[in-house]
Amino acid sequence: MNKLWLVIRREFIINVTKPGFLLSALGVPVLFAAIILFAVLIFSPDDGAALDSLPIGVVDRSGMLDAGATYAERPDLFVEYESEQTARAALDDGALEGYMVLAEDYRATGTVRLFSYEGISDDLLPAIDELLVANLQAEINSAVPPARLVEPAVLTVRFEDTGREISEDNIASLFIVPLLFYIVMLLAIQVAGAYLMSGLVEERANRVIEVLITSMTPMQLLLGKVIGLGLLGLVQLGVWAVIAAIAVSLSDRIAFLSGVIIPVDLLVFAFVYFILGYLLLGSVLIAVGAVVDNEQESRQLAGLVSLPLSIPIYFSFVFISDPNGPVATALSLFPFTAPAAMIIRMGFAPVPEWQIAVSIALLVLSGLFFAWAGARIFRWGLLLYGKSFNLREVISVVRGQPVTATPAPKSQEVTA
Amino acid sequence: MNETAIKVNGISKNYGTFRAVDNLTFDVRPGEIFAMLGPNGAGKSTTIRMILDIMKPDTGTIDVLGGPLTEAAKDRIGYLPEERGLYRNVKVIEMMTYLGTLKSLSSQQAKARAMELLEQLNLADRARKKVSELSKGMQQKVQFAVTVMHEPELMIIDEPFSGLDPVNTRVIENLLKDLRSRGTAIVMSTHQMYQVEEMADRLLMINKGQQALYGPVDEVRQRYARHAVIVEGEGDWARLPGVVRVEPYRQGTMLSLSDSVDANDVLGAIASSPAFHISRFELAVPSLNDIFIQVVGDQVPEDFIRSTQEQEAVVYE
Numbered sequence: 001m002n003k004l005w006l007v008i009r010r011e012f013i014i015n016v017t018k019p020g021f022l023l024s025a026l027g028v029p030v031l032f033a034a035i036i037l038f039a040v041l042i043f044s045p046d047d048g049a050a051l052d053s054l055p056i057g058v059v060d061r062s063g064m065l066d067a068g069a070t071y072a073e074r075p076d077l078f079v080e081y082e083s084e085q086t087a088r089a090a091l092d093d094g095a096l097e098g099y100m101v102l103a104e105d106y107r108a109t110g111t112v113r114l115f116s117y118e119g120i121s122d123d124l125l126p127a128i129d130e131l132l133v134a135n136l137q138a139e140i141n142s143a144v145p146p147a148r149l150v151e152p153a154v155l156t157v158r159f160e161d162t163g164r165e166i167s168e169d170n171i172a173s174l175f176i177v178p179l180l181f182y183i184v185m186l187l188a189i190q191v192a193g194a195y196l197m198s199g200l201v202e203e204r205a206n207r208v209i210e211v212l213i214t215s216m217t218p219m220q221l222l223l224g225k226v227i228g229l230g231l232l233g234l235v236q237l238g239v240w241a242v243i244a245a246i247a248v249s250l251s252d253r254i255a256f257l258s259g260v261i262i263p264v265d266l267l268v269f270a271f272v273y274f275i276l277g278y279l280l281l282g283s284v285l286i287a288v289g290a291v292v293d294n295e296q297e298s299r300q301l302a303g304l305v306s307l308p309l310s311i312p313i314y315f316s317f318v319f320i321s322d323p324n325g326p327v328a329t330a331l332s333l334f335p336f337t338a339p340a341a342m343i344i345r346m347g348f349a350p351v352p353e354w355q356i357a358v359s360i361a362l363l364v365l366s367g368l369f370f371a372w373a374g375a376r377i378f379r380w381g382l383l384l385y386g387k388s389f390n391l392r393e394v395i396s397v398v399r400g401q402p403v404t405a406t407p408a409p410k411s412q413e414v415t416a
Numbered sequence: 417m418n419e420t421a422i423k424v425n426g427i428s429k430n431y432g433t434f435r436a437v438d439n440l441t442f443d444v445r446p447g448e449i450f451a452m453l454g455p456n457g458a459g460k461s462t463t464i465r466m467i468l469d470i471m472k473p474d475t476g477t478i479d480v481l482g483g484p485l486t487e488a489a490k491d492r493i494g495y496l497p498e499e500r501g502l503y504r505n506v507k508v509i510e511m512m513t514y515l516g517t518l519k520s521l522s523s524q525q526a527k528a529r530a531m532e533l534l535e536q537l538n539l540a541d542r543a544r545k546k547v548s549e550l551s552k553g554m555q556q557k558v559q560f561a562v563t564v565m566h567e568p569e570l571m572i573i574d575e576p577f578s579g580l581d582p583v584n585t586r587v588i589e590n591l592l593k594d595l596r597s598r599g600t601a602i603v604m605s606t607h608q609m610y611q612v613e614e615m616a617d618r619l620l621m622i623n624k625g626q627q628a629l630y631g632p633v634d635e636v637r638q639r640y641a642r643h644a645v646i647v648e649g650e651g652d653w654a655r656l657p658g659v660v661r662v663e664p665y666r667q668g669t670m671l672s673l674s675d676s677v678d679a680n681d682v683l684g685a686i687a688s689s690p691a692f693h694i695s696r697f698e699l700a701v702p703s704l705n706d707i708f709i710q711v712v713g714d715q716v717p718e719d720f721i722r723s724t725q726e727q728e729a730v731v732y733e
C-alpha cells in the first residue's frame with residue numbers, strides 16, 4: 001500500500017474521531033440545525049389562527065366600514081357592535097376574542113384601539129389590516145388590489161455583473177450568509193491547521209517522527225499530513241453545506257429564514273478559498289511546528305499566524321458600506337487575509353473578475369512558496385530537539401544556506 | 417543476503433565549524449551485534465542519522481543493504497531512536513499496526529505480528545489499552561516490538577536497555593541474540609559496557625568524531641590486556657617467581673609479571689606452595705570500561721566516568 005495514502009488515512013481517522021473535532025465540526029452545526037428545527041416547531045406560523053379564533057367585535061365611529069367590505073377569508077370574524085358597552089358585554093360573556101374601536105378621525109390618524117383580556121394573537125393583526133385596507137379601497141373606489149396598497153414595492157436588486165439577485169425578502173441573507181460563510185471557512189482552516197501543527201509537534205516531541213522518516217520520505221509524511229487534515233477541513237465544510245441545504249429547503253416554513261438563498265458561486269469560491277487558505281496557513285504552521293517543540297509556544301505562534309485570517313471581520317462595516325473600496329480591495333488581495341475578505345466581499349457586492357483572479361493567483365503563489373519553504377524548514381527542523389526558535393537560522397534554511405544545526409546535548413542516561 | 421549490511425566509507429560531518437564526525441570508516445555484517453560506543457557528543461547519533469539518511473554526510477559514502485539507502489530498503493530497517501516515545505493517545509495495537517503498515521506489511525500481517533510480539537513480551541493484555549496507560553518499561557518493550565515487527569535485516573538501536581528492569585533487560589537481550597542467530601545485523605549504540613562485553617561481536621568506539629577503537633570485542637580487550645594477573649587470597653605475592661610489581665586492584669591484587677613467566681607459571685607456583693591461598697585468579701584483561709576511560713581519558717566528563725564506575729561496581733562486585 002502506498003505510504004502517502006497510509007499517512008493521509010491515519011491523520012484523517014485519528015483526528016476525525018477526536019472529541020474536540022466532533023464537537024466543533026459536528027456539534028456546532030448540529031446545534032445550529034437543532035435551533036432551526038426548534039424554531040420551525042415552536043414558531044411556525046399558524047395559518048389557522050384567524051380562522052379558529054372567537055370573533056372580534058368592531059365599534060366603528062368613523063363610519064368607514066359602511067363601505068361594506070368584509071374579511072374575505074372569514075367574513076364572520078369581525079362582528080359589528082353599536083356601542084362600546086355592548087361590545088364590552090359580549091367580551092365579558094366570553095363571546096369575543098376582543099373588540100376594537102375605530103376612532104372618529106380614523107381616516108386622518110389611523111387610530112384603532114383594541115380591547116381584550118389576554119391580548120390577541122399576532123396572527124390576527126394581518127386580518128385586521130386586511131379588513132381595513134379592503135374598506136379603504138372600496139371607499140376610494142380603486143381597482144388596485146389591497147395587497148398593493150399595503151406593500152407598494154416588492155424590491156428585487158439584480159447585480160448585472162454577477163447575475164445574482166437579492167430580493168427584499170432575503171435581505172438577511174445579504175448580511176448573514178457571507179458572515180456565516182466566513183466564520184465556517186475560518187473555523188475549518190484554523191481547526192485543520194491547528195491539528196496539523198499539534199500533530200507535528202507531538203511527533204517531534206516523542207520522537208515518533210524519527211521512526212516515521214526512516215519508513216518513508218519526509219515529503220510523503222508532510223504531504224500525507226497536509227492532505228489528511230485538508231480532508232478534515234472539507235468534512236467540516238461539508239457538514240455545514242448539508243445543514244445549509246436543510247435550512248434552505250425549510251426556508252419558506254420559518255419566518256427568519258424566509259428568502260435565504262445560498263448562492264452557488266459563493267459556495268464554490270468558499271471551497272476554493274478554503275483549500276488555498278489552508279495550504280497557506282498549513283504551510284506556515286508546519287514551519288512553526290518544525291522548529292518549536294513546546295506545545296504552549298507553538299500554540300501562541302499558531303495564534304499569531306492565523307490572526308490575519310480573522311482581521312477582515314473587524315472591517316465588516318467597510319465591506320458593507322464600501323465593498324469595492326480600497327480597504328476591502330486590499331484585504332481581499334493580500335494572501336493572508338484574502339480567503340476571509342474575499343468571501344465577505346463577494347457576499348456583499350459583485351467583485352470585479354480580475355480582482356478575483358489576482359487574489360487567487362497571489363494565494364496560489366504565496367501558498368506554493370510557503371509550502372516549499374515549510375518543507376525545507378520541516379526537513380531541517382527534524383534534527384533539532386530542545387533548541388530554541390531562531391528566526392535568523394530559519395531564514396538561512398529557507399535560503400538554502402548552511403546552518404549550524406548542532407543537536408542539543410542529550411540527557412545522560414547511564415544506568416545499570 | 418548482502419555481505420555487509422552497512423558499509424561506511426570515510427564519512428565526515430561538520431556543524432558550522434564543529435566537526436561532529438571525522439573520517440569514519442567501518443562496516444556492519446549480517447548476523448552480528450555491532451556496538452557503537454563513545455562519550456556523549458562523540459558523534460554516535462550523527463553517524464546513525466547519516467546511516468539512516470536523515471542527514472547527508474559532507475564527505476564520504478554510506479551503503480546500506482547493498483547501496484545508497486533507498487525507500488524500498490527502509491522497509492528492511494528497524495530503528496529504535498534514543499530518546500523515545502510513542503503516540504500517546506492511541507491504542508497499542510492500532511499504533512503498532514500503523515507503524516507496521518508503514519514498513520509495507522499489510523494491515524492484517526501487521527496486526528497479527530503485533531499480537532505475536534505482544535504475547536512474547538507478556539503484553540498481550542495491554543493491546544487494547546492506550547499507550548499512555550502503559551508503564552515506562554512497557555512502552556519501551558512496545559517500542560522494541562515496533563522496531564522488530566517487520567523482521568528487518570538491519571536493526572539500529574540506540575540505548576535499547578535504558579529504563580528496563582533486569583527481567584525485561586534479559587527478555588530483550590534474548591530477543592536480540594535470537595535475531596542475530598537468524599542473520600539480522602544489529603547496530604547497538606550504548607553506554608552500558610557490560611552489555612557490550614556480554615553481547616557484542618564487534619565494536620566501534622568513537623571519540624570526538626573520530627574512530628578510537630574498532631574491531632572484535634575480544635580482540636580489543638586482548639589488545640589492552642596487561643601482562644598481569646589478578647588474585648584474591650592470602651600470601652606474600654611478591655615472593656612468587658616472575659612477579660615484578662604488586663599493587664591493590666579493586667577487591668584483589670594485581671601482579672605484574674616479567675616477560676619470562678606467564679600466568680600458568682604463576683598459577684602453578686601458587687598451587688604448589690602451602691604459603692598461598694587463593695579464592696580468585698584471573699588474567700588482567702581490562703573491562704571495556706577501563707579501556708574506554710583509558711582511550712577517552714580526561715576528555716570524558718567527570719560525571720560520566722563516575723556513573724560508569726558505579727555501574728561497573730554494580731556489575732562486578
